[in-house]
Amino acid sequence: KQEVTQIPAALSVPEGENLVLNCSFTDSAIYNLQWFRQDPGKGLTSLLLIQSSQREQTSGRLNASLDKSSGRSTLYIAASQPGDSATYLCAVSNTGGFKTIFGAGTRLFVKA
Amino acid sequence: DTEVTQTPKHLVMGMTNKKSLKCEQHMGHRAMYWYKQKAKKPPELMFVYSYEKLSINESVPSRFSPECPNSSLLNLHLHALQPEDSALYLCASSGPTVNTEAFFGQGTRLTVV
Numbered sequence: 001k002q003e004v005t006q007i008p009a010a011l012s013v014p015e016g017e018n019l020v021l022n023c024s025f026t027d028s029a030i031y032n033l034q035w036f037r038q039d040p041g042k043g044l045t046s047l048l049l050i051q052s053s054q055r056e057q058t059s060g061r062l063n064a065s066l067d068k069s070s071g072r073s074t075l076y077i078a079a080s081q082p083g084d085s086a087t088y089l090c091a092v093s094n095t096g097g098f099k100t101i102f103g104a105g106t107r108l109f110v111k112a
Numbered sequence: 113d114t115e116v117t118q119t120p121k122h123l124v125m126g127m128t129n130k131k132s133l134k135c136e137q138h139m140g141h142r143a144m145y146w147y148k149q150k151a152k153k154p155p156e157l158m159f160v161y162s163y164e165k166l167s168i169n170e171s172v173p174s175r176f177s178p179e180c181p182n183s184s185l186l187n188l189h190l191h192a193l194q195p196e197d198s199a200l201y202l203c204a205s206s207g208p209t210v211n212t213e214a215f216f217g218q219g220t221r222l223t224v225v
Contacts, residue, residue, distance in 0.1 A: 034214060043118075043202055044155070044216040089154060091214075098143055098206075099168060100214065102154035 002027045006090055006103035013080055014111050021075040021106045023090030028068050035064050035075050036089045038105070044089065047075070080110045114139060118203050118217035126225055127193060133220045135186040135203030142207040144186040145214070146178060149200040161186060162207075193224045 003026045013019055023033070032051050036044040048057045048064040050073065056065040063076040077084060087105040094101075116137045125131050135144065143162050147155035160168035161180040169178075175197075177189040186203055200221055206214040 036216070041200070041219075041221070043116075043218040044204075046213050046215060049213040098145075098160045098162060100145075100157060102156075104154050 002030075002092060002094060002101045004090060004092055004101050004103035006088075006106050008106060009104065010107040010109075012109040012111065015080060015082060017080050017110075018076070018078050019080055019108075021077070021088050021090075021108070023073040023075070023103055025071045025073075025092050025101075027094060028071050030068065030092045030094045032093050033064075033066055033073050034091045034093070034100075035062075035073075036091065038087045038089060040087075047088075077108075080108075082110050082112045084108060085110050114215055116203055116205055116215050116217035118201075118220050120220060121218065122221045122223075124223045124225060125190065125193065127195070129193075130189070130191045132190065133188040133201055133203075133222075135188075135205075135217055136184055137205040137215070138184055139205060139215065140183075140208065141205035141212075141215075142183060143205060144180060145204040145206075146186070146188050147202040147204065149202055149219070151199075155202055159188075190222075193222075195224050198223045 005024045007022045034049045035047040050066040061078040066073045087107045089105045090103040091100045119134045146158040149155040158172045159178040164180045179187040200219045202219045203217045204214045
């Protein structure tokens with residue numbers, strides 16, 4: 001059974017810092033891994049999708065890497081801003097690609 | 113247009129009521145999903161429709177009944193819910209292949225009284 005773990009559970013940093021969020025998964029037979037952002041009480045916003053054959057994806061200040069063999073992904077956020085404050089969720093898809101398992105998330109607070 | 117629209121945004125219902133949640137997307141996605149999310153927990157998959165056919169049911173109680181009338185619409189019919197069913201219900205879509213980005217709606221905040 002796939003299990004997804006995110007570390008740390010919460011993180012508070014001053015504005016401008018570069019930071020790394022970690023995601024690990026137990027079953028390496030994944031189709032893809034996706035990082036999401038969720039603001040309180042809201043839906044999920046897709047940040048980056050990494051296919052199982054890819055090693056990384058970049059979008060603006062965000063960079064996500066994937067090491068399938070070790071069951072790990074990282075989300076790198078450069079020059080953090082207060083507007084980045086949110087919960088970041090990692091999700092992996094396997095079992096035909098439609099069954100998505102989420103990690104518990106990392107709650108990020110960026111102080112101005 | 114990368115939007116998944118869910119209605120209503122908020123719903124309060126009694127335990128004897130029947131209500132429906134609606135979800136719509138016009139991205140040509142052929143997979144649509146319902147998730148349930150309790151406070152401070154990750155979303156949990158409930159149902160997956162692929163090409164308008166139910167492909168995954170995560171052992172969800174029968175008081176939740178999904179329906180996919182066409183490729184753009186997904187409904188979740190609710191009947192005889194319990195207070196513990198109160199949660200944020202999220203709809204998502206992806207496709208047409210499995211290796212595509214999933215997009216989520218803003219959710220329906222459901223309270224069962």
